Amino acid sequence: MARQPVRPDLRYSAEHEWLDSSTPARVGITAVAADALGEVVFVELPEVGSTVEAGAPCGELESTKSVSDIFSPVTGTVVAVNEALEDEPGTVNADPYGAGWLFAVEVTAEGELLSAEEYAESFDAEVAPA
Template sequence: MSEVLDNLRYSEEHEWAQQGEGKIVRVGITDHAQHLLGDIVFVEFPEIGTNITAGDSVGSIESVKTVSELYSPVSGTVTRVNEALEDSPELLNSQPYGGGWIYEVEVEGDYASATSGLLDSAAYRELVGE
């Protein structure tokens, strides 16, 4: 059974978005996604300063089983990436909602409007059958 946190918003592609300081939104993959992928060995990040649109492929995640596209759940400008994943990509498996975050985006509006098209925790649980 995968962990789903109530304070996050979720995409149907199994990414999560978390409200940060000001207009910053932190992004990662869900516990469900990391279970599907298996042992993660490499993360390709979006470039800092890149303008991204919700739904766009912004990188990839490589596991021992497969390579999966990383889609952005929100639109904005990439402000930071989690450099700890360069040396320890397995953090995505062990801490998908903590130390395994992937990147941060500065959104144009507020968090509520930036994530309005995403699923809440109840809808995401239903999506993944939990």
């Protein structure tokens, strides 16, 4: 089985979420997690205006295999959710680092985050070329 790619410009949680450096910061799940989940058929995201806490569950991804919690990699206020996932939850599998992003948050504190290299080493993935 091919090792899943990890984008070098993102940071990662041990629970398989990624965080970009934009403001507000966007959050999604990694290709490793998307592959392990199988086909995502339903996405439950936090509500806009709600507060998420680093390391705490804030939503769910349901696949043909299982239901998995989404853990926020940061603490802050949710300012946007990817509404397109309501109709096309499989986008999480098809483009986990792009159109499959989950929510955006105004960050007030970060949880424990890994570099791309640290995440790749921990989860048998490979850092994609920049």
